[in-house]
Amino acid sequence: MLAAAAMYVSPAAAQDSVIGQLSLQPSTPWNVDYAQNSCAIMRGFGPDDQRVLFELRQFVPGGPYRLMVASEHLGSARGDPVVTMTPGETRPLSDARRLRANGMRGVAATLRTSSEPALPDETGELVQVEDAINVEATRAMTFHDTFDRDVALALGDLAPAMEAMRVCLDDLVTELGFDPTALRNVAQAAAPLDQARWAREVSQHFPTAALRAGRDARITASTIVNPQGRIVRCAATNALGDEDFEAVACAAMMEYARLTPALDTAGEPTFGSYTVTIVYTVS
Secondary structure: OOEEOOOOEEEOOEEEEEEEEEOOOOOOEEEEEEOOOOEEEEEEOOOOOHHHEEEEEEEOOOOEEEEEEEEEEOOOOOOHHHHHOOOOEEEEEEEEEEEEEEOOEEEEEEEEOOOOEEEEOOOEEEOOOOOOHHHOOOOOEEEEEEEEOOEEEEEOOHHHHHHHHHHHHHHHHOOOOOHHHHHOOOOOOOEEEEEHHHHHHOOOOOOOOHHHHHHOOEEEEEEOOOOOOOOEEEOOOOOOOOHHHHHHHHHHHHOOOOEEEEEOOOOEEEOOEEEEEEEEEEO
C-alpha cells in the first residue's frame, strides 16, 4: 500500500509567463511517497488551471532516479523531450517515454546521478558515470518538447526533500535486509562479467503477450549486487506501462547476470548497486 507524508508548506504559488515558456512556482508542499519497492518526492507547480505534477523516484540508494512530469491541463509535444538544469546544462531526457493516461499528459525519464560510484574501464581505471546529474544542487528544471510549450519549474532548495527521500530509502533497504550505509559508501561500483553472454540470455526472455503483440521495450533496471557478484534485488526505473517486461527482465537478471562485486574503502567486496538497460526488440 502506498503512503504519502507532507513535509513542509511551500510559498504560495505564482506563475510568470514569458514568450514561449510557462514559469511555475510551487503550489503544494513536498510529499514523500513510501512505496513497496521505491521512494519518491512529489510536488505540484502552478495554479489549478495550469498545474504540473513533478516526481523524483529512486529504487536503490545511490541509483538513478525516475523523473516524471505530467499535467491534465497542458498538451503534449511531438519532439524528443529535453531538460535544462539550473545550474547545469541542457540535455536530452534519457529513456524518455510519453505519458497519456487518466487525462494526464507528460513524460517519464531516467536521471543518472553523480552519487553513483565510479566504474572501472578496460584498463582498471575508475571512470565516473557519464551524463550524471547532481540532482540535489538543481534549483530549477525547464522542460522543452515535453508539453505544448516550454515549462520551467522553480524547484528551490531540494536538500530537505532529498533528505526525506534518503530516510525513506534507508528504511526500505533495511527492511529488505541490506545495510544502507554500506550501499552509500562504495568506493568502486560493481561491474559486469562477460556481459555480452548474459545480456543475450536476459533479452531472450520475452513476455509472451508482448511477443505476440510485437511490442518492444527498453528497460532500465536498478539492482543490488551482493559481495559474491549476484543480483539479489531488481526494480525497473522506467517500467511504466511495461511491468510485464520488468518482471521478466528482473527474473532473468537475477538468474543469469554475473558481476564483480562492489568494493568498500578498504578494498573488500561489499553490497553495491548496479544499473543496466535492457533492449527488447521483436525481430
